[in-house]
Amino acid sequence: MGRSPCCAKEGMNKGSWTAMEDKILSDYIKTHGEGRWRNLPKRAGLKRCGKSCRLRWLNYLRPGIKRGNITPDEEELIIRLHKLLGNRWSLIAGRLPGRTDNEIKNYWNTSLSKRLNQQQHNNNNNNNNNNQVTKSSPKKPRNDSKNKKLPTIDHAVQKTSAQVAIESNVVRTKAVRCTKVFINPQPQPQPQPPISSTGYNVDNNIWVDNNDYSSPRLDEEYKMSSDLLMDVSNLGDFDLISELIKSDFSEICDFSNESSNVASELSPEQPFVLSQELLEDWLGNQQVM
DNA sequence: AATCTTTACAACCGCTTCCTC
DNA sequence: GGAGGAAGCGGTTGTAAAGAT
Known part of the structure; x- marks a missing residue:
């Protein structure tokens, strides 16, 4: 198709965002609002793809984002919603205040799905072993107190603490396409x-x-x-x-x-x-x- | 202490859908 | 109704850090 790429790839930064880039993006969006992602990098003076800016804002910089430490309640809700909705991460995220689709997707792929499979496996084994009752012991997730990524998470919170101030905001993704x-x-x-x-x-x-x-x-x-x-x-x-x-x-x-x-x-x-x-x-x- | 493996998560990419003209 | 731009979504990848050896 003759569709033009979302942005020129030459001279664009890739990979992790720097604190300076975050600040530039946050300041720009605070001043000018969201939207017009394609032109945003140019106007904001960022050497980033518009999609990258959008993702960074929505998943990381946006006010009200909660990071890390998914609570048991949230976890159970994710499981239930996933049971209902499948991999509709944006819809699931829309029902978890402050959580992003990317975070939930990552959490599911790296932690929950494995644990659920493990539990399923254990349950099957238990059933095969005359219903021997042993509580399944899923592998302890690494994002406990010793989570190696915690410094990163803390860093993220620190960087966006001003924006996270509005804790009560319910962040809803605009999952407008899936109505059924x-x-x-x-x-x-x-x-x-x-x-x-x-x-x-x-x-x-x-x-x-x-x-x-x-x-x-x-x-x-x-x-x-x-x-x-x-x-x-x-x-x-x-x-x-x-x-x-x-x-x-x-x-x-x-x-x-x-x-x-x-x-x-x-x-x-x-x-x-x-x-x-x-x-x-x-x-x-x-x-x- | 050094090296390898595993894990978690940020970011990228391509496709789809919506919107506007 | 069709074309093209803009935005959204979900799968996948890259990589830093922690754990294991």
């Missing part, structure tokens, strides 16, 4: 009788919805893909991560008051499709963001 999540459903041996209800199926970690679908498009999508649509727009209603975790996502979607009760009554095979109201709500949220 598809999860392969259990095979449906027989059509289920329609039940006018919605809810979260804890056993299968999915939302189920058996209402009539007024949206022809959604209905068609459901029929054609046989996938489940899920909505996570209302996750933002949870101020505390622990609250969200405890909820087991049964209260995330504002379906109806009886949704949580209904969830336990639904069979795993029953499908869920995002309701029209929720879809509009979700899309509306995206426009606001």
Whole structure:
């Protein structure tokens, strides 16, 4: 294609950012605001690619960024969200205040996925060994108190302490493109009788919805893909991560008051499709963001 | 103490999607 | 509707530092 590169590569700095570069970028964005990344390096006097500037700002310099020490609550939320969303790191990050998609992705790839695999492996072994109950002992993550990277992290915090002052800000990535999540459903041996209800199926970690679908498009999508649509727009209603975790996502979607009760009554095979109201709500949220 | 290996994370890269004209 | 620019996303890589030998 005839598309021009995002920036001229000649004479550009690569690799780690220096404190001076960080300061220049921060000062420029504080003065002129975000956006126009392609032209930003030139105007700010940085020998960096615009994409690099954007990444540095979003993942490192932006106010409100939390760095290091992922809490157990956050970790559990990441696991749950990953179960729901897959590798939609920006969406996951959008639900973890102060965390960036890059950080969560790195944390997942370097720590969580290995530990989960290990646990899975242990569980399988335990099952094969007549359910011998031994608590899995995942390898201790290196980002404990003796984490070798801590100096780097501390350095980062030090460099951006002024910007991090606004701790209460919720950093939301602009994950505007993913409005639906598809999860392969259990095979449906027989059509289920329609039940006018919605809810979260804890056993299968999915939302189920058996209402009539007024949206022809959604209905068609459901029929054609046989996938489940899920909505996570209302996750933002949870101020505390622990609250969200405890909820087991049964209260995330504002379906109806009886949704949580209904969830336990639904069979795993029953499908869920995002309701029209929720879809509009979700899309509306995206426009606001 | 020196060297090798492993780990964690910042940054890069290419592709996709959105937006504007 | 199509083209091109801008921005976003996720996979991958490079590398510094800690641990192991």
